[in-house]
Amino acid sequence: MSEQLPERPDERHPIVTGLVALVAVGVAVGLIIGLVTFAGTQVLGLGGGDDSGTGSSERSMYLPRPEKTPQATGPEIILAPGESSSPAGESSSSKPTKTKSPRKQISLSASVTSAGPMQTFDLTGVYPGGEGAILQVQRFTAGSWQDFPVTASVSNETFQTSVATSYAGPNRFRVVDTDTGLASNEVRVTIG
Template sequence: MAPDDLDERPDRPVLTGLIALVGVALVVGLVLGGVALGAVSVLGLGGDDDSGGGSGASDRQSFYLPKPEPTGEPTEPLITLAPDGSSSGSAEDEPSESASSEAPEDEISLSAGQTSVSPMQQIDLTGVYTGGEGAILQVQRFAGGQWVDFPVTASVSNETFSTYIQTGQLGENRFRVIDTSTGLESNEVTVTIG
């Protein structure tokens, strides 16, 4: 084969395309690497360079997390609200009242989270039972001229309780809770269904 025959070989488009693709990938990689290096430099994400006088990473802390310490158990109820939504107050809030006029022992205060709901929508019942730690409270509804048990109970913890009910009984519905062991009754709340 003569050297002139080599120049007359057919073009190799696959090889030429592959070389062009590698060249483009190399150029794009270099550009993206430069952009990433610039971003790291601007954002300060690079490694520590301690050659400038010995300032360590601890000198540049911007976040301080204190050492956790255990806390004691609460001595009073976590939530103390009166049925009207105002705070129930304590001897500290009202210095003119004596300590003997605080909330009486064995009192159940009931609140409804909603006053009007659609049928079968959740109704939140919460409250405070002073002196009733561990008691089981039965939810009751006023129906047919008497209080009847509703198939929901709540237990008292830290002198507070919470539960929810659902009903499809349209109109005004009156609810209360009653201590299953002592028979002590709460105030009643009214919720309109419909």
């Protein structure tokens, strides 16, 4: 009789043993690559989210207020000493006549005369010569005009903004140019 030797467990399933070894090597290599990547990002400062350094969380963009640019009235003429700019035959002693420039005025209107609490309504208007101006909405409260947390910008000499308030009763609104202080007419909207 031939004596049969007992099989070792690793000889029964060589494929399973190979797969287990392959997975173990893959996990080990993955961990090593992950640790090297993590260490590299820390050294290079590529880690995100930590604002405890010297960086500031304040806004870094500075946007200056819009300013009007002077409009040219024509080509600049430089005269030699003794030359006159008046056409021949005209007296150079005639004084130019002053023309009164039209006064800038902001015209404001509301889309409704009454609204429910926190119902949105529009404030629209015209501001001739106010291109690019920022207008602060104000409400008359406790005997004086108070800034309302809404602004509008002027484009093509017109503006529009939406307003909602829960302050019941008659409300008086106006807009004020933040640069010049010029105020519009007031509009009344009853809330409630």
